[in-house]
Amino acid sequence: MIGNDLGRRLKKWGGTARRLKWKRTLTVRRYPVRKLHKIIQCSYVLLLTSSVLVAAPQDTVSEETLEFFQGQCASCHTIGGGRLGGPDLKGATDRREADWLARFIRDPQGVIESGDPYALKILSEANGVVMPTLAGIDAKLAEKLVNLIRVESALEKSHFEGMKFDDRALTDADIERGRSLFLGLTSFENGAPACASCHALAGLAGFGGGTLGPDLTSAYGRLEGRKALSAWLTSPPSAVMQPVFKGHSLESEEILGLVAAMKDAAESGIGETESSTLSFILSGIGLAAGLMVLFDGFWRKRFRSVRRTLVENS
Numbered sequence: 221m222i223g224n225d226l227g228r229r230l231k232k233w234g235g236t237a238r239r240l241k242w243k244r245t246l247t248v249r250r251y252p253v254r255k256l257h258k259i260i261q262c263s264y265v266l267l268l269t270s271s272v273l274v275a276a277p278q279d280t281v282s283e284e285t286l287e288f289f290q291g292q293c294a295s296c297h298t299i300g301g302g303r304l305g306g307p308d309l310k311g312a313t314d315r316r317e318a319d320w321l322a323r324f325i326r327d328p329q330g331v332i333e334s335g336d337p338y339a340l341k342i343l344s345e346a347n348g349v350v351m352p353t354l355a356g357i358d359a360k361l362a363e364k365l366v367n368l369i370r371v372e373s374a375l376e377k378s379h380f381e382g383m384k385f386d387d388r389a390l391t392d393a394d395i396e397r398g399r400s401l402f403l404g405l406t407s408f409e410n411g412a413p414a415c416a417s418c419h420a421l422a423g424l425a426g427f428g429g430g431t432l433g434p435d436l437t438s439a440y441g442r443l444e445g446r447k448a449l450s451a452w453l454t455s456p457p458s459a460v461m462q463p464v465f466k467g468h469s470l471e472s473e474e475i476l477g478l479v480a481a482m483k484d485a486a487e488s489g490i491g492e493t494e495s496s497t498l499s500f501i502l503s504g505i506g507l508a509a510g511l512m513v514l515f516d517g518f519w520r521k522r523f524r525s526v527r528r529t530l531v532e533n534s
């Protein structure tokens with residue numbers, strides 16, 4: 221599976237951190253040991269561990285920050301692996317100052333709207349796609365992310381060099397498999413919901429698809445092709461999809477099929493269905509009506525019981 225290697229590394233680092241902590245506790249507990257050489261040995265270990273800990277903040281990145289980047293940023297950015305939806309971040313800390321980058325990470329839209337020339341330049345290189353403002357990034361986390369970019373950029377081979385996607389030629393069988401997954405005729409290995417419950421895709425016979433998400437007929441071009449779309453689907457940076465796909469990630473073979481089906485749809489010459497606009501409006505009305513009925517029932521009961529108690533009390 222994709223990201224397995226990173227997962228293994230993260231686990232290994234976690235293990236080392238735990239061992240270090242364990243050693244420290246052990247040393248402190250053993251401090252009043254009778255034999256002098258033991259004390260010396262212990263202080264030596266203590267000295268070693270603490271020097272490691274003091275040197276740490278500059279050049280290491282916490283497990284949480286690595287995981288955050290993997291989950292929230294790696295679907296659009298590599299570090300040293302070329303551009304995806306967003307620019308390759310290798311060396312970003314040489315291009316801009318840390319403060320600027322932290323500000324941009326927290327509020328890309330704001331920095332772009334301020335007319336900052338560098339922001340406008342990278343915006344145009346991204347075909348006008350604005351980086352989304354991601355929830356939950358405070359000043360401290362932004363600083364840690366900038367530090368991560370700096371540390372990973374300095375590595376010869378960053379952990380975020382990019383996922384390795386199979387780049388063999390796509391076949392008709394891939395397209396078929398992708399369509400079947402899209403429609404929910406084949407289920408996803410990790411239990412993700414069918415794409416058609418929220419999306420339409422041109423060329424899927426007799427079935428318009430859902431309307432909560434955009435029509436995906438031109439998504440292949442919009443998201444800049446196979447590599448970027450594959451990375452996008454590995455951990456969808458969409459406010460609606462992210463919570464739904466968390467813990468139900470797509471397997472790389474599944475992504476390959478979906479990408480094949482979306483590429484085929486983009487090249488089919490069938491436009492995004494106009495009917496989807498109509499069905500969007502209709503389903504909107506349907507949903508609103510359903511909610512009204514639901515809330516009506518719910519509130520009527522509450523209203524009555526409040527009234528009843530008022531009446532009884534008077």
Ligand code: HEC
Nearest residue numbers: 292293296305306307312325342343346349350351365457
């Ligand atoms: C949906 C895709 C997307 C996601 C997710 C995303 N970015 Fe971006 N990012 C972009 C794009 C596109 C740009 C280029 C500027 C623009 O067009 O808004 C960019 C620009 C940047 C830049 C400036 C790059 C440079 O060359 O100076 C940094 C730094 C950055 N992103 C960091 C992050 C971090 C950190 C995260 C995760 C918290 C993240 N991005 C998540 C799309 C994304």
Ligand code: HEC
Nearest residue numbers: 413414415417418432433434439442458459460461464478
């Ligand atoms: C629960 C509903 C839901 C499901 C299920 C869902 N999506 Fe989405 N998707 C959305 C929404 C909504 C958006 C628009 C972005 C946003 O608002 O977060 C979106 C955006 C996208 C985009 C970006 C489109 C663009 O042009 O920017 C792609 C690609 C995508 N979805 C692919 C898929 C695929 C493939 C599946 C099935 C594996 C899927 N989605 C399942 C709701 C869903």
